[in-house]
Amino acid sequence: xxxxxxxxxxxxxxxxxxxxxxxxxxxxxxxxxxxxxxxxxxxxxxxxxxxxxxxxxxxxxxxxxxxxxxxxxxxxxxxxxxxxxxxxxxxxxxxxxxxxxxxxxxxxxxxxxxxxxxxxxxxxxxxxxxxxxxxxxxxxxxxxxxxxxxxxxxxxxxxxxxxxxxxxxxxxxxxxxxxxxxxxxxxxxxxxxxxxxxxxxxxxxxxxxxxxxxxxxxxxxxxxxxxxxxxxxxxxxxxxxxxxxxxxxxxxxxxxxxxxxxxxxxxxxxxxxxxxxxxxxxxxxxxxxxxxxxxxxxxxxxxxxxxxxxxxxxxxxxxxxxxxxxxxxxxxxxxxxxxxxxxxxxxxxxxxxxxxxxxxxxxxxxxxxxxxxxxxxxxxxxxxxxxxxxxxxxxxxxxxxxxxxxxxxxxxxxxxxxxxxxxxxxxxxxxxxxxxxxxxx
Amino acid sequence: xxxxxxxxxxxxxxxxxxxxxxxxxxxxxxxxxxxxxxxxxxxxxxxxxxxxxxxxxxxxxxxxxxxxxxxxxxxxxxxxxxxxxxxxxxxxxxxxxxxxxxxxxxxxxxxxxxxxxxxxxxxxxxxxxxxxxxxxxxxxxxxxxxxxxxxxxxxxxxxxxxxxxxxxxxxxxxxxxxxxxxxxxxxxxxxxxxxxxxxxxxxxxxxxxxxxxxxxxxxxxxxxxxxxxxxxxxxxxxxxxxxxxxxxxxxxxxxxxxxxxxxxxxxxxxxxxxxxxxxxxxxxxxxxxxxxxxxxxx
Numbered sequence: 257x258x259x260x261x262x263x264x265x266x267x268x269x270x271x272x273x274x275x276x277x278x279x280x281x282x283x284x285x286x287x288x289x290x291x292x293x294x295x296x297x298x299x300x301x302x303x304x305x306x307x308x309x310x311x312x313x314x315x316x317x318x319x320x321x322x323x324x325x326x327x328x329x330x331x332x333x334x335x336x337x338x339x340x341x342x343x344x345x346x347x348x349x350x351x352x353x354x355x356x357x358x359x360x361x362x363x364x365x366x367x368x369x370x371x372x373x374x375x376x377x378x379x380x381x382x383x384x385x386x387x388x389x390x391x392x393x394x395x396x397x398x399x400x401x402x403x404x405x406x407x408x409x410x411x412x413x414x415x416x417x418x419x420x421x422x423x424x425x426x427x428x429x430x431x432x433x434x435x436x437x438x439x440x441x442x443x444x445x446x447x448x449x450x451x452x453x454x455x456x457x458x459x460x461x462x463x464x465x466x467x468x469x470x471x472x473x474x475x476x477x478x479x480x481x482x483x484x485x486x487x488x489x490x491x492x493x494x495x496x497x498x499x500x501x502x503x504x505x506x507x508x509x510x511x512x513x514x515x516x517x518x519x520x521x522x523x524x525x526x527x528x529x530x531x532x533x534x535x536x537x538x539x540x541x542x543x544x545x546x547x548x549x550x551x552x553x554x555x556x557x558x559x560x561x562x563x564x565x566x567x568x569x570x571x572x573x574x575x576x577x578x579x580x581x582x583x584x585x586x587x588x589x590x591x592x593x594x595x596x597x598x599x600x601x602x603x604x605x606x607x608x609x610x611x612x613x614x615x616x617x618x619x620x621x622x623x624x625x626x627x628x629x630x631x632x633x634x635x636x637x638x639x640x641x642x643x644x645x646x647x648x649x650x651x652x653x654x655x656x657x658x659x660x661x662x663x664x665x666x667x668x669x670x671x672x673x674x675x676x677x678x679x680x681x682x683x684x685x686x687x688x689x690x691x692x693x694x695x696x697x
Numbered sequence: 698x699x700x701x702x703x704x705x706x707x708x709x710x711x712x713x714x715x716x717x718x719x720x721x722x723x724x725x726x727x728x729x730x731x732x733x734x735x736x737x738x739x740x741x742x743x744x745x746x747x748x749x750x751x752x753x754x755x756x757x758x759x760x761x762x763x764x765x766x767x768x769x770x771x772x773x774x775x776x777x778x779x780x781x782x783x784x785x786x787x788x789x790x791x792x793x794x795x796x797x798x799x800x801x802x803x804x805x806x807x808x809x810x811x812x813x814x815x816x817x818x819x820x821x822x823x824x825x826x827x828x829x830x831x832x833x834x835x836x837x838x839x840x841x842x843x844x845x846x847x848x849x850x851x852x853x854x855x856x857x858x859x860x861x862x863x864x865x866x867x868x869x870x871x872x873x874x875x876x877x878x879x880x881x882x883x884x885x886x887x888x889x890x891x892x893x894x895x896x897x898x899x900x901x902x903x904x905x906x907x908x909x910x911x912x913x914x915x916x917x918x919x920x921x922x923x924x925x926x927x928x929x930x931x932x933x934x935x936x937x938x939x940x941x942x943x944x945x946x947x948x949x950x951x952x953x954x955x956x957x958x959x960x961x962x963x964x965x966x967x968x969x970x971x972x973x974x975x976x977x978x979x980x981x982x983x984x985x986x987x988x989x990x991x992x993x994x995x
Contacts, residue, residue, distance in 0.1 A: 293813065294804075294805060294808055294813070295804075295916065296916045296917060296919075296920075297916075298808060298813030298916065299813045299814045299815055299915065299916075301813075302813050302814075438964075438965035462964070463964055464963070464964040464965030465965060466965045466966070466967060466968030466969070467968065468917055468920045470908075470912050470917055470920055470921065470924075471711060471924065471967070473707045473708070473711050473952055474704065474707075474708075474951070474952045474955035474956050474959070474967055475955070477700075477703060477704055477707060477952075477956060478955075478956055478960075480837070481700060493915075493917060494815075494912055494913065494915060494917030494920070497815070497817075497912055497913045498911075498912045498913075501824055501911060501912065504824065504825065505824050505825065505826065505837065505839050505841075506826075506837055507826065507831075507837070523814060523815050523915075526815065526816065526817050526913070527815045527816060527817045527818075527912065527913020527914065527915060528817065528913065529817040529819060531824070566812075567812060567814065570814070
C-alpha cells in the first residue's frame with residue numbers, strides 16, 4: 257500500500273520528502289534527488305534511488321550523519337525526461353542551503369546539466385554513464401563520470417573476451433557484433449571498439465536497434481547469418497530481455513553474449529526467463545543480499561521500518577547496490593571536504609567538488625565501510641575524474657548473478673589519449689581554458 | 698533464397714503480433730469513431746494484472762485469467778461511465794484528447810497497483826523454432842509466433858462474426874456512422890460503448906499476454922501501440938481483416954527492409970520504415986486498404 261502511496265505522490269508531482277522521512281533543517285547537508293519512479297524506466301530508477309536513500313538513512317541513523325552533519329534530501333520526479341530533469345534541478349539546486357551534488361542517473365539529463373552545474377558550482381556525478389570525455393577534469397571541473405566510463409567499459413568487455421578466447425592474439429579473424437540501442441548511449445563505445453578491431457584484427461559488425469527495441473527479429477536473423485563468435489549487447493530497458501529471447505529463438509548461445517552494465521540487472525534478465533541463462537554482463541558494483549553493507553542496511557534501516565524499497569526481494573539487487581555505491585561516493589566526498597574545510601560543517605557545492613577531486617576510496621577504506629567487493633577502489637584526481645575504470649563480469653544462472661571474473665582494468669593509455677583529444681576539442685568549441693591541475697590545492 | 702524466405706516468414710509472423718494490438722484500436726474506432734490513444738496502456742494494464750495476480754497473489758492461470766478479464770471489463774465500463782458518457786455528441790477531437798489523458802492515467806494506475814519492476818510471463822508456448830522445419834529446410838519458424846498467428850486468426854473470425862452477424866454488432870456500426878442518428882432510432886449509445894470498450898479490453902488482454910510472454914511484462918508494453926499505428930493507416934481504421942492484412946504487410950516489409958536495405962543506410966530503420974510504407978499508402982488510398990471510402994456531398 258505504501259508503494260501505491262509513493263507512486264501516487266510521484267504521479268501528482270509531489271515531493272517525496274514525507275515518504276523518505278527526510279526533513280529539511282538548518283545545518284543539514286542537502287542532496288537533491290532527480291529520481292524517476294514512474295514511467296518507462298521506473299524499474300531502474302526506483303531500485304537505484306531506493307539504494308541511494310537507504311545509504312544516506314544508514315549514515316544518519318548509524319553515525320548521526322557525517323561528523324554530526326545529518327544528510328537531508330528531496331526527490332523530484334523526472335520520468336527520465338530531459339526537460340523535467342532540468343526543471344527538477346532548477347527547483348532543488350538552492351534548497352536546504354544549496355545542493356551538495358547532483359546524480360541524475362540519466363545520460364540525457366546529465367548532458368543537459370553540464371553547462372548549468374558549472375555556472376551554479378554544483379558537482380555533477382555520473383557513475384557509469386554520461387559524457388566519457390568529462391573524465392578529463394581539467395576541461396570538465398564540475399563533472400565526475402566516476403568509477404568507470406562507457407569507453408572503459410568497452411575496453412573491459414574486449415579484455416574479458418580476450419580472456420575467454422585464450423589471449424588477445426586469438427581474436428584475430430574472429431567476428432564480433434556490437435548490437436546497440438540506436439542512441440547516443442549505444443553509439444558511445446563505437447570509437448573504442450573500432451580502435452580495438454583495428455588493433456586486434458577482429459571483424460566488427462555494428463547492428464543498431466531502433467528505440468525501444470521491443471522487436472529485434474531482423475537483427476537476430478542478421479546475426480544468425482553472420483555467425484559471430486561474440487555479441488556485445490549494449491541495450492537499455494526492454495531491448496535487453498527482447499535480445500535474449502530473440503537470441504534463443506534463432507539458436508544463438510547466450511554464453512557468447514556479453515552485455516554492458518545497463519544490460520546487467522535483474523530487470524534485464526528476469527523478463528527473459530530461461531532464455532537469459534548463461535548470459536554474462538559487465539558490472540561496476542557487486543550485488544546480493546548477503547553483502548556485509550547490504551546486511552547492515554537491512555538491519556539498521558529496514559529494521560527500523562525506514563527502508564525505501566517496498567519490495568524487500570529487491571534489497572541487494574544490482575540497481576539497489578548501485579544506488580548504495582552512489583550514496584558512498586556522496587558521503588565520502590563530503591567527508592573528505594569536511595576534513596579539509598572543517599569537520600562538522602555543512603559543505604558548499606564548491607567544497608564538495610574539492611572533496612570529489614581528492615576522493616581516494618582505497619581497498620582499506622572500502623573495507624572500513626563494509627563495502628569491499630561492493631565497488632572497485634577509486635582514486636579521483638583533478639585530472640582524472642574517472643578514478644578507476646575497473647569492471648568485472650557476472651553471469652546469470654537463472655536465479656542470481658554470479659561473479660565470474662576479478663576486476664578488469666581497461667587500456668588506460670589508449671583511452672586517456674582519446675579522452676584528452678575529445679575533451680580538448682570540446683574546450684576549443686566552447687572557448688574553455690582548461691584549468692591547471694598542478695595549481696589546484 | 699532460404700534466408701530471404703526466413704526473413705519474410707519472420708516478418709509476417711511479427712506482423713500478426715502488431716495486428717493483435719491494432720485490433721483493439723479498430724474496435725473502438727468502429728464503434729465510436731474515436732482513435733483510442735490509450736490502447737497501448739490498456740495492453741500494459743491487462744498484462745500487468747494477469748502477471749501480477751499470478752506472481753504477486755500466487756493465483757493459478759485459470760483463476761488469474763478470468764479475474765484479469767473482469768478487471769478489463771470493469772475498466773471498460775468505468776471509462777464509458779466516467780469519460781465517454783459526459784462527452785456524447787462532442788467533437789471527435791475532444792474524445793481523442795480524452796483518450797490521451799486516459800492513457801497516462803492507465804499507465805500510472807498500472808504501476809501504482811503492480812509496481813514498476815518488469816516480470817517474466819510464460820503461457821506455456823516456447824519461443825523456439827520448430828526443430829523439424831529447421832532440420833529439413835534450414836529455416837527457423839517460431840512455435841510461439843505460429844501460436845500467436847493462430848490466436849489472431851480466431852480473434853478476427855470471432856470479431857468479424859460479432860460485427861456482421863449479431864444485433865449488437867450492427868448497432869455498433871450504426872453508432873459509428875452517426876451518434877445522433879443511432880440515438881434517434883433507439884440504439885442505446887452508452888450500452889453499445891460499454892460493450893465495445895469491454896471487448897477492446899479483452900483484445901488488450903490477449904495482446905498483452907502474448908507480447909508479455911515474448912518480451913516480459915513492463916511499461917514497454919505501452920510502446921506496442923507504436924507498432925500498431927502504421928498497421929492501422931495501411932489496413933484502415935475500421936476494418937478487422939484490414940488490421941491483419943496491414944500487419945502482415947508492415948511486418949514483412951519492415952523486416953525485409955531492415956535486413957536488406959538497413960546495412961546500406963546505417964541500420965536501425967525498421968522503426969520508421971513501417972511509417973514510410975504507411976504514408977505511401979496514405980497518399981494513394983487515404984482510407985487504407987480496407988477502410989470505408991467516404992463520399993461527401995458538396
